[in-house]
Amino acid sequence: xxxxxxMRTRDLSAGFGDHLVLNGLSLDVxxxxxxxxxxxSGAGKSVLMRTILGLLPKRSGHIEIFGEDLxxxxxxxxQTIERRLGIMFQQGALFSSLTVLQNIQFQMRENLxxxxxxxxxxxxxxxxxxGLQADDGAKQPSELSGGMTKRVALAxxxxxxxxxxxxxxxxxxxxxxSAGEFDDLxxxxxxxxxxxxxxxxxxxxxxYAITDRIAxxxxxRVVLTGALEDMLKSDHPWVKSYFQGKRSGGIAARLERQKxxx
Amino acid sequence: xxxxxxxxxxxxxxxxxxVAGGSWTAVHAGELEELIDQWLARTGAENGESGPSPxxxxxxxxxxxxxxxxxxxxLLERLRRSLRAREMEMHITGLPGHERELLQTMHNVNQPMPxxxxxxxxxxxxxxxxxxxxxxxxxxxxxxxxSFNAMLGTxxxxxxxxxxxxxxxxxxxxVHQLDRVGWRAVPIILLITFLIGxxxxxxxxxxFRKFGADIYVVDMVGILVLRELGVLLVAIMVxxxxxxxxxxxLGSMKMREEIDALKTMGFDPVEVLILPRVLVLIVxxxxxxxxxxxxALYGGGLVAWLYGGMDPDIYIERLKEAxxxxxxxxxxxxxxxMGAVIGVLACMEGLKVRGSAAxxxxxxxxxxxxxxxxxxxxDGLFAMFFAAIGM
Numbered sequence: 001x002x003x004x005x006x007m008r009t010r011d012l013s014a015g016f017g018d019h020l021v022l023n024g025l026s027l028d029v030x031x032x033x034x035x036x037x038x039x040x041s042g043a044g045k046s047v048l049m050r051t052i053l054g055l056l057p058k059r060s061g062h063i064e065i066f067g068e069d070l071x072x073x074x075x076x077x078x079q080t081i082e083r084r085l086g087i088m089f090q091q092g093a094l095f096s097s098l099t100v101l102q103n104i105q106f107q108m109r110e111n112l113x114x115x116x117x118x119x120x121x122x123x124x125x126x127x128x129x130x131g132l133q134a135d136d137g138a139k140q141p142s143e144l145s146g147g148m149t150k151r152v153a154l155a156x157x158x159x160x161x162x163x164x165x166x167x168x169x170x171x172x173x174x175x176x177x178s179a180g181e182f183d184d185l186x187x188x189x190x191x192x193x194x195x196x197x198x199x200x201x202x203x204x205x206x207x208y209a210i211t212d213r214i215a216x217x218x219x220x221r222v223v224l225t226g227a228l229e230d231m232l233k234s235d236h237p238w239v240k241s242y243f244q245g246k247r248s249g250g251i252a253a254r255l256e257r258q259k260x261x262x
Numbered sequence: 263x264x265x266x267x268x269x270x271x272x273x274x275x276x277x278x279x280x281v282a283g284g285s286w287t288a289v290h291a292g293e294l295e296e297l298i299d300q301w302l303a304r305t306g307a308e309n310g311e312s313g314p315s316p317x318x319x320x321x322x323x324x325x326x327x328x329x330x331x332x333x334x335x336x337l338l339e340r341l342r343r344s345l346r347a348r349e350m351e352m353h354i355t356g357l358p359g360h361e362r363e364l365l366q367t368m369h370n371v372n373q374p375m376p377x378x379x380x381x382x383x384x385x386x387x388x389x390x391x392x393x394x395x396x397x398x399x400x401x402x403x404x405x406x407x408x409s410f411n412a413m414l415g416t417x418x419x420x421x422x423x424x425x426x427x428x429x430x431x432x433x434x435x436x437v438h439q440l441d442r443v444g445w446r447a448v449p450i451i452l453l454i455t456f457l458i459g460x461x462x463x464x465x466x467x468x469x470f471r472k473f474g475a476d477i478y479v480v481d482m483v484g485i486l487v488l489r490e491l492g493v494l495l496v497a498i499m500v501x502x503x504x505x506x507x508x509x510x511x512l513g514s515m516k517m518r519e520e521i522d523a524l525k526t527m528g529f530d531p532v533e534v535l536i537l538p539r540v541l542v543l544i545v546x547x548x549x550x551x552x553x554x555x556x557x558a559l560y561g562g563g564l565v566a567w568l569y570g571g572m573d574p575d576i577y578i579e580r581l582k583e584a585x586x587x588x589x590x591x592x593x594x595x596x597x598x599x600m601g602a603v604i605g606v607l608a609c610m611e612g613l614k615v616r617g618s619a620a621x622x623x624x625x626x627x628x629x630x631x632x633x634x635x636x637x638x639x640x641d642g643l644f645a646m647f648f649a650a651i652g653m
Contacts, residue, residue, distance in 0.1 A: 097621075112291055113292040114291045118291060122336060125336055125371040140617065141618070161288050192367050
């Protein structure tokens, strides 16, 4: 049963000072799916991701990744697990003093014993897989446009061929066309590489286009999980206004049409 | 883990049959690369030994591979390309559909192999590089001088504008900076100058006593502190403390495009950010110099009393005879100029920061080193000037 679940959190609580951001949150991510996490600003999406990754201390609860409870394993085991995760931060978090290629090779150098030639070739491969050119590798992060930064960040997250990818608002700050391309890219890579993806997003188009399941965060817990259809049926006030409100771009109608056609 | 069985093979009637197994993943990529290179080298060797080549093609059976990722796929693709370069063919069997897709992806990337253009370490090149470094550094000095002058010019222009329209001066900002640069620096500057004054007096007594010239220690402390040491120490402290802060502030504002935002709103960054800072340094440095000099004289007096056995009354009496207003003036005249140099250099370096965190650190270091150097050079020029006019 657990082999099908790549990450599981139970009764997770975390917060700052007196303020509890996550309050008894339970969530599963299945192997090979793209899970979209949505919620209002300040609902704790980023806090959830940072808590899972160990960047924020949790108050209580359990986190299991690859079937192992993170509290019960030693540092070495922890590192092995971290090596199997790929993380793309919202602002890219590229190391500004390294070139693009060095950014991608950073983890390879630290964790793998491979020749410089192989490292170079792999880094260029990753660059091309995310739709950039080999020439872009020599650039400094400060010379990149917003979309390119996102792509390089994705390439860096994929450097060690992770099984489980965390994306924090991958399409925020991109124009709709680039965002659409980026969605396709994530979908293609996820299929080719067999990834499981945990994706925080505000972008309804992304949810519609690439997620397999959606989890809605509100009041520090997951109020609803399911496919887009389930979201549309929900009576939860936030879910309702988000998926059927003014800015939802007629997702409901589109889904309806698609259903009729098929 | 299925180690050791990553790749095995044998030659069979013109065909090299390779059997792959285990994890063809990032973790084993290093090992795998060596194994593949070994087999590749052996196909070459076999070819060379026995005239008509025994290995015309290579078969790779991937049926026993448990895990396969982009590293494995790329190594396989690389093997195929190397073989093709030797006009040999490679056949892959036993690859499931999903992995086939991955291999296809890797087939499309990296088409023109990154050439190994690593520059050699030939002596000529090394000498040329060294010469280039020296040349760049020299032309860098010229560029620095030019930009220093340019900054001085824009600052003067901004200053004149403010003289004409005093309401444009950012008084709040200036007071805030004066608090940070002047008031908050007082304790540390008092402490350091006090200690230096005391140390000079102690050394003086220790050595002068041999000649029975104890009394002249007071002359030495007085003149040295008022003319040179007070202002120099304070300037160096301020360069390290406030100059670096100015560079880092302006640099990070540059990095986050705050300066560009100011410009687009119609403000002149020089007027808003740099002029208050530089003016504040020009005002603060004489004050700090005065305080520092007094603390140093106090420290010297204390040591004279406790260590040299010289009564405070005698110390003060002797001080009155040894120094006059000229010494005091010489020190204080220099202070505002040093403040200006520190301020201009710090802001200039701050504006040169580029996007990266490393560049911020580099410019801050440069700012401090350059200001301290320039302060000392300026002090030397002033010494020559005062000697010439007999002050």
